[in-house]
Amino acid sequence: SQQGEEDPQALSIQEGENATMNCSYKTSINNLQWYRQNSGRGLVHLILIRSNEREKHSGRLRVTLDTSKKSSSLLITASRAADTASYFCATDEGGTSYGKLTFGQGTILTVHP
């Protein structure tokens, strides 16, 4: 079963707007990661946030983590057409699941020029 559930399933915006994607999960985690996938390609790691962190930035990306609500959000600011892709959250539960990630079903982001 999927650990991460993402919302929305699809998001369509104009260039220059901000895009926010949300991820909810069910169990305790060591860290949560976000990946991007361009059509027909493999996933690319974007950013990782550890369970003891609340917010992290990388360029135009901002990730928040609320462990009490078991949720995370990915914000892409000033979006560009090149940001069009699918975005996945992935959780690292550690413990008996050490070494494994569980991926959500993804959000399809379309940025119109």
Place this chain on the structure above:
Amino acid sequence: DAGITQSPRHKVTETGTPVTLRCHQTENHRYMYWYRQDPGHGLRLIHYSYGVKDTDKGEVSDGYSVSRSKTEDFLLTLESATSSQTSVYFCAISLTIYNEQFFGPGTRLTVL
């Protein structure tokens, strides 16, 4: 930079035939993974390896086997392919202690 190659990149086969997919990494990363990606299911872990000859099952391991006789190669075998195994298969390696993963380009498998 970590490099992963997957072969073949595309394959069409018939139900009941055996199929082996190969993942090759250019560095000595310990952890390697096989995932399948299907519409509506995201990525699901099939098997993973934490060292030579050390493998374990993932979420959707039925119908698949793996082998890792060398650090750089991780093979995924479908002993008798079924149409439900039509999918895109991705290999990945873990780059850091936080399990940030680097993915290969994928293999598109069609079972007729």
